[in-house]
Amino acid sequence: MALKIRLARGGSKKRPYYHVVVADARSPRDGRFLEKVGSWNPMLAKDDAKRIELDADRIKHWLDNGAQPTDRVLRFLDEAGVAKREAKSNPEKAKPGKKAQERAAEKAQKAADAAAAAE
Numbered sequence: 001m002a003l004k005i006r007l008a009r010g011g012s013k014k015r016p017y018y019h020v021v022v023a024d025a026r027s028p029r030d031g032r033f034l035e036k037v038g039s040w041n042p043m044l045a046k047d048d049a050k051r052i053e054l055d056a057d058r059i060k061h062w063l064d065n066g067a068q069p070t071d072r073v074l075r076f077l078d079e080a081g082v083a084k085r086e087a088k089s090n091p092e093k094a095k096p097g098k099k100a101q102e103r104a105a106e107k108a109q110k111a112a113d114a115a116a117a118a119e
Helices: 056-064 071-080 098-118
Strands: 003-010 017-024 035-040 052-054
Touching: 003 056, 003 071, 035 056, 052 071
Parallel strands: none
Antiparallel strands: 003 017, 017 035, 035 052
16 A cells, blocks of 8 residues: 555635645545644744644654655655755756747847847
């Protein structure tokens, strides 16, 4: 059985609250889980101590038993010092989209044409 340490959403509409749970990877996001090991309240300030609450001992137990944390949960575990998350690099993300590149090339062409006409 593949286990995941992931977020299960709670809270009302536009007021999210998440439980950090250990669940079977095949179960739905808010469905059946084995154990609740923490919580995350994104509505609180980033420096608030109650924003992220984790039971580090139980999380270590589940990690030792083969549970895989999702990327978001792994970020929380890295901040808490429970697990290590390698930094990811995506240099393509910073590049503008296809249309923006076309507009920039068109603008540069117009500027070059205007400079040539001014001579």
